Amino acid sequence: MLILEQLQKSYEVDGKPIPILKGISVSFEKGEMVSLLGPSGCGKSTLLNVITGLDTIDEGDILYQNRSVKSFSENEWAAFRKNNIGYIFQSFNLISHLSVLENVEFSMTLGDVPREERSKRAKELLNKVGLADKYDYEPNRLSGGQKQRVAIARALANDPDIIVADEPTGALDSKTAIEIMEILKGLSEQGKLVILVTHSLEFAEWGTRIIKLQDGVVMSDDIKKEGTPSEEKEKKAKGTLALFSSMKLAGKNLKQKKWRTLLTSIGASIGIGGIALMVGLGIGAQSKVHEEIESLVDQRSVFIQSSEKNPKPVGQEKVDAVIQNSNVEGVVGAYQVRP
Secondary structure (H helix, E strand, O other): OOOEEEEEEEEEEEEEEOOOOOOOOEEOOOOHHHHHOOOOOHHHHHHHHHHOOOOOOOOEEEEEEOOEEEOOHHHHHHHEEEEEEEOOOOOOOOOOOHHHHHHHHHHHHHHOOHHHHHHHHHHHHHHHOOOOOOOOOHHHHHHHHHHHHHHHHHHHHOOEEEEEEEOOOOOOOOOHHHHHHHHHHHHHHHOOOEEEEEEOOOOOOOOOOOEEEEOOOEEEEEEEEOOOOHHHHHHHHHHOOOHHHHHHHHHHHHHHHHHHHHHHHHHHHHHHHHHHHHHHHHHHHHHHHHHHHHHHOOOOOOOOOOOOOOOOOOHHHHHHHHHHHOOOOOOOOEEEEEE
């Protein structure tokens, strides 16, 4: 469907060319969700810009449906973007003085779609992304996740074959980001090509392919093995991570927050030491009290204490005591009886 052949792109800085794309060659098919993964400055956004015609290439070619788009004029590129590409931006790029419905209708206005049809399709798309009750809202009344849903609906307005998303979850909280990723995943399952730019491995894993970029070149192009939807949901519900990955993430976290980790360790050590000291003092004091009590007791005395609720008469206890000790040879001392 879409083929990139040896794409090269440079920018001039202080009169010197700085290469950004260094001979990238990849191909994409309908129904794929391709994640472009890499650190900032590796060429991800530049690659999206040349695919969509927002920027030009220095060398190489781009083929769409086996047709070269390299020699497109500005008008041809505009028509190509309008009819074949839906763009989702990180910063939403909604028109603030238009309502949610009007924002979605806007791209259809450029395509000369009749008013009634525009309104009908815009409402269908907003319903699809869960904004059926927000038609008349202006963007400043929406949350970040709702704004991105509007942007997705707008990108789908002209039913494009290709959806490109440049860090679509970058300004969202984790829960809302997952909801947006689910929508994008659903679009690829409906047969659209979704190209997602991200620097997060977590979100890259949503794709059917992960293309890793580094310094303007493709480092790897991996087709991801997917489980069934139920298996994927089970994995997400469990939230399991491989031991090596967990240790690696923990190490990075400790390295980045070493001072906080150090202070936390010192505080924990002081707390544990204090508890140990108090326990030790308590045990020592208890032992000392027992020693003092034992030193005050006459070791030659026999103490008899009844465990019954109704103790025997005092006289009877004396008799019992004598009987119990009658076989003891050399008994010296008095029998002291306590109730």
